[in-house]
Amino acid sequence: MRALLKRFAGRFALTMSLVVLEAAGWILFPLFIGRAIDSVLADSTRGLYEFGALALATMLIAIVRRLVDSRAYAKIYVGLGEEMVGGDEESDTSTRTARLAMLREIVEFFENSLPALVNSLIGLAGTVLILWLLNVPVFLGCLVVAVATVTLYALTGRLTTRYNEGFNDQYERQVDAVHSGDPRRLREHLRAMMRWNIRLSDLEAANFGINWVFMTGLLVFAVAAAAEQTLEYGAVFAIVMYVFQFVESMLGIPLYYQQWLRLREISGRLAGVGVEAGVEVGASA
Template identity: 75%
Template sequence: MHMLLKRFAGRLTLTLSMVVLESAGWLLFPLVIGRAIDGVLGGSTRGLYELAGLGIGTIFIAIGRRVVDSRAYAGIYVRLGEEMVASAAERSTSTRTARLGMLREIVEFFEHSLPQLITSTIGLAGTIVILSTLNVPVFLGCVAVAVATGILYALTGKLTTRYNEGLNDEHERQVDAVDSGDPVRLGKHLRAMTRWNIRLSDLEAGTFGINWVFMMGLLVFAVGVSAQRTVEYGAVFAIVMYVFQFVESLMALPFYYQQWLRLREISGRLARVGAEAGAPA
């Protein structure tokens, strides 16, 4: 993955810069809506014009980014796919097919998941900064929940990597198992894949459930504190919306962390192919 960032730095810089601009636009919506509400209640329409301008600017950036992304990442996938197949020419068809699919996962991560990851990260950091100016107790509650979530997923990271390694081993055997025509061998392969998928799913469900308890506690605390300590209706609305945005961003980050762990394991496999063949992976 580091190799991909280095080789295609120009294309990725353009697309990711547009992601940052788009994310900043979405981040400002609760604050601008809250100002618009207070402005209308005070007899001013300036906030409504600001909201309209923010909406139009953000959507234009979002459309432009998606148009650029589809073309940039299609070219990256074609080039890397050609190089990977050539460098793994001595490998079995099953392994080459599986690794081409794994390469597609990496490119799709950069095209789809990385922009969402950046959006969630900016949303998380931005909401914490804004909440620190709007309501200090809610801000401290968000920091505490973020730390607890980080510890939870750090403790399960090695287990996630081990399960992904086992699943990817089975993916590389799939075409050979199907091509063998042996029902016993194919059944054994499918049961093994199912076991790894179930282990990953159970681990994800458990960590998600624990994390959701943290989030619900934060939501209840934030609504109670903001209603007691804030006078302006628009400000209360903005605080609650930012807490929702914080929760949404924080719940999404572990998914991308787990996906990154899987893709790191895949990248290691593809890099080994290139190293063995003396060509880029």
């Protein structure tokens, strides 16, 4: 991961700067909505204008970031793809084709998932900080749930990696299975791939279900605590909205962790075929 970031440092610096600005805007939404509510209740429109200005600024930053990302990462994929195929002369066509698709997964992670992950992490940190200032019991409840979520996914990390390894082993045989023209061989290959995919999906569903139980308990507690300790309607609304943001982040971030485990396994396959400096996720992360 570090090697790829170092090689394309300039492009990453630009895109990540825009991601941080966009994330900062989204963090402030509940707070500004709460201020707008209290402003209207006090017969003032100032809060509405402040919220409108924040929404427009955040939207413009988000649009510019997406325009920059699509062009920057397209160049990265083309360059790394040429290096990988040119430097992997010993592997057969099936393996090289599969690895080219895997390389695309890594680039797409940086283009789509990494900005969303950074957004979620910044949002999570900002949300917890603001909740600490607004309502300490809710803040402590969020910390307890965060520890429970981290523990859950740490315990299942090795199993996720093993399932991804089995899936990728089978994926590298795909072109040969198609090229063979043998319906039986192709059917067996597709069934094998789907078995690994089902195992990954079942594990993800189980983790998500358990995590959602944690989040449901937090939401119920937060609504009760906010209503009991806060008098202003806008402040209560802001607290509940921030808890929703926290829940959204804590449900989404583990999915990025699972994706990172998959990319770490993929990077081991791509190392040594001409793009070591660009895709060694596991060795340098």
